[in-house]
Amino acid sequence: MKRVYDVDNISIISHASCVGREEYRGPLGELFDYHDTTDCFGKKTWEQAEGELSHMVFELAMKKGGYSPKSLSFLFGGDLQNQCVASSYAQAEDGIPYFGIYGACSTCTEGLVLSSLLLRGMEDDAVGGVVTTSHNCVAERQFRTPLEYGGQRPPTAQWTTTAGGAFLLAKKREVFPYISHVMPGRIVDSGVSDPFNMGACMAPAACDTILRFLKERDLSPLAFDAIVTGDLGREGSNLLYILLGEHGVDIRPVHQDCGVLMYDTSLSDCHAGGSGCGCSASILSCYFLPCLERREMHHILFLSTGALMSPMGVQQGGSIPGIAHAVELHSPKTT
Amino acid sequence: MKRVYDVDNISIISHASCVGREEYRGPLGELFDYHDTTDCFGKKTWEQAEGELSHMVFELAMKKGGYSPKSLSFLFGGDLQNQCVASSYAQAEDGIPYFGIYGACSTCTEGLVLSSLLLRGMEDDAVGGVVTTSHNCVAERQFRTPLEYGGQRPPTAQWTTTAGGAFLLAKKREVFPYISHVMPGRIVDSGVSDPFNMGACMAPAACDTILRFLKERDLSPLAFDAIVTGDLGREGSNLLYILLGEHGVDIRPVHQDCGVLMYDTSLSDCHAGGSGCGCSASILSCYFLPCLERREMHHILFLSTGALMSPMGVQQGGSIPGIAHAVELHSPKTT
Numbered sequence: 001m002k003r004v005y006d007v008d009n010i011s012i013i014s015h016a017s018c019v020g021r022e023e024y025r026g027p028l029g030e031l032f033d034y035h036d037t038t039d040c041f042g043k044k045t046w047e048q049a050e051g052e053l054s055h056m057v058f059e060l061a062m063k064k065g066g067y068s069p070k071s072l073s074f075l076f077g078g079d080l081q082n083q084c085v086a087s088s089y090a091q092a093e094d095g096i097p098y099f100g101i102y103g104a105c106s107t108c109t110e111g112l113v114l115s116s117l118l119l120r121g122m123e124d125d126a127v128g129g130v131v132t133t134s135h136n137c138v139a140e141r142q143f144r145t146p147l148e149y150g151g152q153r154p155p156t157a158q159w160t161t162t163a164g165g166a167f168l169l170a171k172k173r174e175v176f177p178y179i180s181h182v183m184p185g186r187i188v189d190s191g192v193s194d195p196f197n198m199g200a201c202m203a204p205a206a207c208d209t210i211l212r213f214l215k216e217r218d219l220s221p222l223a224f225d226a227i228v229t230g231d232l233g234r235e236g237s238n239l240l241y242i243l244l245g246e247h248g249v250d251i252r253p254v255h256q257d258c259g260v261l262m263y264d265t266s267l268s269d270c271h272a273g274g275s276g277c278g279c280s281a282s283i284l285s286c287y288f289l290p291c292l293e294r295r296e297m298h299h300i301l302f303l304s305t306g307a308l309m310s311p312m313g314v315q316q317g318g319s320i321p322g323i324a325h326a327v328e329l330h331s332p333k334t335t
Numbered sequence: 336m337k338r339v340y341d342v343d344n345i346s347i348i349s350h351a352s353c354v355g356r357e358e359y360r361g362p363l364g365e366l367f368d369y370h371d372t373t374d375c376f377g378k379k380t381w382e383q384a385e386g387e388l389s390h391m392v393f394e395l396a397m398k399k400g401g402y403s404p405k406s407l408s409f410l411f412g413g414d415l416q417n418q419c420v421a422s423s424y425a426q427a428e429d430g431i432p433y434f435g436i437y438g439a440c441s442t443c444t445e446g447l448v449l450s451s452l453l454l455r456g457m458e459d460d461a462v463g464g465v466v467t468t469s470h471n472c473v474a475e476r477q478f479r480t481p482l483e484y485g486g487q488r489p490p491t492a493q494w495t496t497t498a499g500g501a502f503l504l505a506k507k508r509e510v511f512p513y514i515s516h517v518m519p520g521r522i523v524d525s526g527v528s529d530p531f532n533m534g535a536c537m538a539p540a541a542c543d544t545i546l547r548f549l550k551e552r553d554l555s556p557l558a559f560d561a562i563v564t565g566d567l568g569r570e571g572s573n574l575l576y577i578l579l580g581e582h583g584v585d586i587r588p589v590h591q592d593c594g595v596l597m598y599d600t601s602l603s604d605c606h607a608g609g610s611g612c613g614c615s616a617s618i619l620s621c622y623f624l625p626c627l628e629r630r631e632m633h634h635i636l637f638l639s640t641g642a643l644m645s646p647m648g649v650q651q652g653g654s655i656p657g658i659a660h661a662v663e664l665h666s667p668k669t670t
Contacts, residue, residue: 001405002458003432045651070336074519082417084437085645085653088522092656097338097519099445100437100643100658102419110434114449121456123337142647184409184432187423308435310420312477316380318420321427323435 004216007116011176014065017282018057020162031286050135054090058131061166069094075129076111106306107132108281109325113182133164134276156197159270165281174333177292181328189321199236202305205322207243221251225297230280230304231259233273258283280304292331300329339551342451346511349400352617353392355497361598366621385470389425393466396501404429410464411446441641442467443616444660448517468499469611491532494605500616509668512627516663524656534571537640540657542578556586560632565615565639566594568608593618615639627666635664
């Protein structure tokens with residue numbers, strides 16, 4: 001059965017990125033649309049800060065494209081907070097038909113896949129949106145320990161990014177980068193249960209999606225200017241190379257990982273790299289989409305990867321399943 | 336702009352329901368496909384029990400319809416556990432392309448809306464699925480207090496159901512009940528912040544969706560055999576009547592609420608009624624779809640309602656926004 005869908009060119013007609021302090025200090029720092037070096041985004045609690053980040057980055061994507069909430073047919077929103085509440089607080093004013101999604105760090109691509117599939121069946125002038133965020137201080141106290149505890153982290157641990165990305169999509173606007181094909185991921189549980197090694201939880205899911213995508217599309221890795229994974233980090237990326245190698249597939253010449261790209265390791269103590277719903281979302285917006293827009297790249301396979309980690313599940317001896325959704329991106333057809 | 340979508344007849348080709356003890360003791364008890372009076376579903380923890388409930392009810396829906404995981408193009412899954420982990424654990428084996436969704440108690444209808452919109456653009460033989468669950472013992476300790484604490488509950492409080500519902504959908508199979516139109520809800524925040532009054536959080540969202548749906552479809556409430564809300568309970572239902580009354584709309588002659596239908600108040604101490612992702616899902620499967628199948632009803636407006644409640648958000652003084660998605664259901668076209 002077909003698992004890759006031809007969505008007949010869904011264009012990304014506007015997008016935006018906002019980040020916090022450590023992300024701004026990273027190698028891509030100057031490329032993000034907005035940064036707040038306090039990580040507070042004008043709010044009193046970290047949770048509220050993430051809600052404001054979500055609101056801000058989506059407003060910015062609408063503003064950059066010249067759209068208002070009324071012009072949107074739907075919005076997919078998601079984050080890492082329990083009950084995905086950063087996104088729902090952020091969208092309580094705009095009145096856009098709203099779908100809450102949860103895919104951990106894969107949420108950005110889950111939203112892009114669903115938006116593409118929905119738009120395919122809608123009128124030609126329909127516009128859909130995706131917004132995803134994460135906040136380091138929220139995630140650390142929710143998933144691991146409060147920052148004040150000062151717990152030591154092993155080298156395989158990743159640093160949840162304080163970041164958000166937002167995207168507006170529409171059918172066949174040929175001056176914009178576009179999505180030609182999408183592949184929803186499936187849940188892959190390899191039995192890894194270490195909450196300080198998200199890369200190992202996600203690598204098998206990334207491998208599963210990449211292998212099935214390349215096979216069904218009959219493409220080799222070198223058909224792409226870049227195969228971009230969401231946030232496997234250094235640990236997960238190396239595991240992915242080993243897993244793909246067992247199937248005779250080598251993506252190393254074209255592979256980039258948003259978790260690796262995010263931080264300057266000489267400045268930030270980020271261990272194996274960045275993670276979180278905002279990681280791949282903000283880097284897709286600030287770096288890869290502009291590369292396509294400027295035609296410095298032409299063809300990208302973009303996969304956000306999610307570790308479906310529940311602290312309660314881990315405390316009860318459960319494993320951490322992974323998932324990876326994929327979209328195939330192209331540079332604009334016309335100028 | 337159009338907010339109601341004509342999905343051109345998406346049939347519900349199989350469905351199943353599973354519940355726990357209190358739900359089995361309720362007035363619909365004998366109608367559910369399966370019940371476990373221990374609420375444990377063979378597992379050692381409540382969280383794992385909910386995962387097994389999700390797995391079980393979805394397997395049952397596939398079995399009743401004669402489908403296997405390989406025949407499904409996608410599955411939407413969601414629950415109330417942090418990180419929606421009951422659903423992801425439940426789906427770690429089947430390998431179905433998976434989308435995690437979060438809409439609190441509105442999750443069932445969110446999945447039905449998204450499935451209908453996705454299937455509209457797919458091949459004629461595509462089959463999609465939705466599975467949603469909730470578990471009383473998981474929800475109480477996660478959202479409020481552990482059961483052992485024995486906290487008193489005010490009369491406006493609802494009882495999270497231990498229940499799950501699963502649905503398989505496909506295009507135009509005319510011997511099955513079908514969805515003709517769908518309307519995604521939007522987030523409505525009325526400033527209610529009482530975690531023991533979910534009905535008050537959700538009623539404004541239900542009112543918003545019902546008013547907009549009836550207006551855009553140009554239908555009166557009496558065009559339906561039933562307008563079914565997910566789980567407003569007695570408190571929320573009465574608030575909904577007041578809110579709709581302010582717009583001159585009276586749904587009382589045809590209104591039913593799954594939260595009110597679920598329990599026998601003389602047996603179960605459920606206060607204002609049932610709630611949870613599994614409440615409207617299990618009652619849609621055990622009661623309303625069979626009414627359509629037997630042609631005892633012909634036309635139903637079905638809305639699950641969600642209170643997007645985060646304990647952390649409430650502790651920080653935040654409100655509890657609501658959302659309500661809607662599907663318009665019909666009895667089969669042919670026998």
